[in-house]
Amino acid sequence: MHLSLVYFSKPVLHGYFRSSCSWRVRIAFALKGIEYDQVPVNLIKDGGQQKSQQFKTLNPMQQVPAVEIDGMILSQSLAVIQYIDETRPGHPLLPADLKKRAQVRMISDLIASGIQPLQNLYVIQKIGAEKVQWSQHFINRGFQALEPVLKETAGKYCVGDEISMADICLVPQVYNAERFKVDLEEYPTIKRLNQALLDVEAFKVSHPSRQPDTPADLN
Structure with missing residues (x-):
């Protein structure tokens, strides 16, 4: 059963193209058919953009991904995946059994x-x-x-x-x-x-x- 939520806007994924954890979230969004925006966080450039003060406000662990969704920020990929599975219809990401x-x-x-x-x-x-x-x-x-x-x-x-x-x-x-x-x-x-x-x-x-x-x- 999916929760009844007011969706504020498209989710925003702050991630890096080669990050395993960012990729997990992209797969989940794609399987669910969820449109989202991407904000690249280059983990190499300038010593790592994830270390910036601006990004630390999104994820104090200075890791990607950080996902802005439904008026909150989630920063662990499995938490994001399970949240969207519980709140969005479409392909189930966890079995019913x-x-x-x-x-x-x-x-x-x-x-x-x-x-x-x-x-x-x-x-x-x-x-x-x-x-x-x-x-x-x-x-x-x-x-x-x-x-x-x-x-x-x-x-x-x-x-x-x-x-x-x-x-x-x-x-x-x-x-x-x-x-x-x-x-x-x-x-x-x-x-x-x-x-x-x-x-x-x-x-x-x-x-x-x-x-x-x-x-x-x-x-």
């Missing part, structure tokens, strides 16, 4: 809490020259846990045959794995699901290669 819903949340948290933060830009900048080896190690460690989980839960997509928040989390994480040259042949279920999802229009339009702030050499 409570067991499947728990599985979706488990997979989403495994990725969003257990894998992705260890390749966060702030972290790998601190690691320095060893950032590739560091990222490969922790992505492989996470995928070694995720692969058997997905073997049990997957149908066409991560949990059964409907796209969910788990799929929204998976694709950006696989993109990161490919950036850091992780061998996906070791993870056939992850690879299969990712390939299927990349054929879905919502994942195509939200891809880092197709954003307003995408560098020209990545188009």
Whole structure:
């Protein structure tokens, strides 16, 4: 059941083209058919625009995304995804079945809490020259846990045959794995699901290669 809300205006997504967390929100908006505006926050330029005083008022953690929606600001991607699922009609991002819903949340948290933060830009900048080896190690460690989980839960997509928040989390994480040259042949279920999802229009339009702030050499 969706809450009855007065929608103030189109949501505004403050994000970065290659940010996993920003991409998750873009996918969710696309799946729901929600129009939104984008304000790019360049995480590299000028030492990182996320560190500006102006952006800190939106997200004190100095991370993207920050989403202005319904008269408030939300700054964690899974909170944004679950909020729009609870307040907007359209494609459900969490299954009605409570067991499947728990599985979706488990997979989403495994990725969003257990894998992705260890390749966060702030972290790998601190690691320095060893950032590739560091990222490969922790992505492989996470995928070694995720692969058997997905073997049990997957149908066409991560949990059964409907796209969910788990799929929204998976694709950006696989993109990161490919950036850091992780061998996906070791993870056939992850690879299969990712390939299927990349054929879905919502994942195509939200891809880092197709954003307003995408560098020209990545188009």
